[in-house]
Amino acid sequence: MRLVNEFTKGLWREVPPFRLVLxxxxxxxxxxxxxxxxxxxLATTFVLVCSNVLVALLRKLIPSKxxxxxxxxxxASFVVIVELSMQAYAxxxxxxxxxxxxxxxxxxxxxxxAEAFASKNNVVLSMADGLGMGIGFTMALTVIGGxxxxxxxxxxxxxxxMWSSFEPFGFMLKAPGxxxxxxxxxxxxxxxxxxx
Amino acid sequence: xxxxxxxxxxxxxxxxxxxxxxLGNCPFLGVSKSMDTxxxxxxxxxxxxxxxxxxxxxxxxxxxxPFGLAYLSTIAFILVIAxxxxxxxxxxxxxxxxxxRALGIFLPLITTNCAVLGVAIINIKEDYDLLxxxxxSFASAVGYSLALVLFAGIRERFAVMKMPKPxxxxxxxxxxxxxxxxxxxxxxxxxx
Numbered sequence: 001m002r003l004v005n006e007f008t009k010g011l012w013r014e015v016p017p018f019r020l021v022l023x024x025x026x027x028x029x030x031x032x033x034x035x036x037x038x039x040x041x042l043a044t045t046f047v048l049v050c051s052n053v054l055v056a057l058l059r060k061l062i063p064s065k066x067x068x069x070x071x072x073x074x075x076a077s078f079v080v081i082v083e084l085s086m087q088a089y090a091x092x093x094x095x096x097x098x099x100x101x102x103x104x105x106x107x108x109x110x111x112x113x114a115e116a117f118a119s120k121n122n123v124v125l126s127m128a129d130g131l132g133m134g135i136g137f138t139m140a141l142t143v144i145g146g147x148x149x150x151x152x153x154x155x156x157x158x159x160x161x162m163w164s165s166f167e168p169f170g171f172m173l174k175a176p177g178x179x180x181x182x183x184x185x186x187x188x189x190x191x192x193x194x195x196x
Numbered sequence: 197x198x199x200x201x202x203x204x205x206x207x208x209x210x211x212x213x214x215x216x217x218x219l220g221n222c223p224f225l226g227v228s229k230s231m232d233t234x235x236x237x238x239x240x241x242x243x244x245x246x247x248x249x250x251x252x253x254x255x256x257x258x259x260x261x262p263f264g265l266a267y268l269s270t271i272a273f274i275l276v277i278a279x280x281x282x283x284x285x286x287x288x289x290x291x292x293x294x295x296x297r298a299l300g301i302f303l304p305l306i307t308t309n310c311a312v313l314g315v316a317i318i319n320i321k322e323d324y325d326l327l328x329x330x331x332x333s334f335a336s337a338v339g340y341s342l343a344l345v346l347f348a349g350i351r352e353r354f355a356v357m358k359m360p361k362p363x364x365x366x367x368x369x370x371x372x373x374x375x376x377x378x379x380x381x382x383x384x385x386x387x388x
Contacts, residue, residue, distance in 0.1 A: 025219055080268070105274050176377040176381065180375075
């Protein structure tokens with residue numbers, strides 16, 4: 001029961017970029033298209049799950065004074081794994097995400113979960129937590145990417161869906177569009193949340 | 197000389213690290229509620245980004261590249277930055293206590309500011325030489341602080357205004373950041 005609970009909290013109750021307002025930089029930067037959002041989300045999910053498991057395994061061995069530094073090294077190692085495998089097998093995505101792949105290291109969600117959850121709970125719970133948070137993060141990025149792609153280029157996942165006379169707003173693909181879009185989505189989430 | 201001036205203008209206004217490159221947004225929204233904290237954070241960021249940019253450049257060129265370890269740069273950089281922040285903190289505490297008290301809590305926060313690692317990575321990706329690295333890091337950090345201080349100035353006014361409840365706080369902060377970012381887009385005409 002607890003396991004299911006730890007998994008599902010990341011999906012709605014504590015969706016990282018919306019509810020906790022963590023990990024905003026990748027959320028804003030790579031979501032010019034839904035596909036990039038999915039790619040970034042999956043890369044982060046992999047790092048989150050792996051680092052949560054390893055931190056939970058080592059939680060009794062790591063002295064608390066140097067714990068943050070140790071977590072950063074663990075996270076950075078997994079980020080390098082993701083970076084190199086993406087370079088080898090998904091080069092186009094690697095190009096599109098650019099410097100934001102190495103920057104997963106400083107994504108506050110990953111370090112935040114290691115410190116707040118994995119360092120206090122066992123391996124299975126930490127894995128569920130990481131997986132839930134990761135999937136929640138992926139969903140959030142996909143939604144933002146989808147909205148920006150729909151309005152900014154009139155398509156979703158590269159498939160054109162808007163009517164033919166639709167004039168795309170180039171604004172949505174630029175930096176201001178990202179901020180405004182995320183701001184409105186957060187506001188809408190708050191409205192939905194307040195009704196319940 | 198002209199190329200450095202262009203680089204400075206580009207890093208501060210046109211490709212502002214915060215508003216156009218989307219780096220360092222978490223502290224941007226976190227500490228921009230009052231002017232004093234924004235200025236403190238801005239000073240700390242300028243100091244750390246400039247020194248981290250130069251040191252990580254040296255680590256890459258003199259340690260990682262000669263030994264063929266370039267794939268370790270992410271791990272190496274984040275450790276260098278964490279150690280540097282710690283060192284700066286200890287140094288300031290001992291020798292410039294006034295500045296240490298002013299920057300206080302902002303220093304440890306900077307380790308997880310992605311602008312620091314971001315600038316270090318951009319320096320290597322763009323293959324800058326040492327002087328260009330120094331100029332670019334400093335100008336980016338100045339751009340970061342400028343955006344932070346401007347944003348804090350706008351945000352202080354929020355406190356006295358009536359807001360629609362669901363948009364209060366972060367959502368409105370983000371929309372304001374979007375408007376500020378749009379204003380900065382106006383500078384893109386400065387460079388071809």
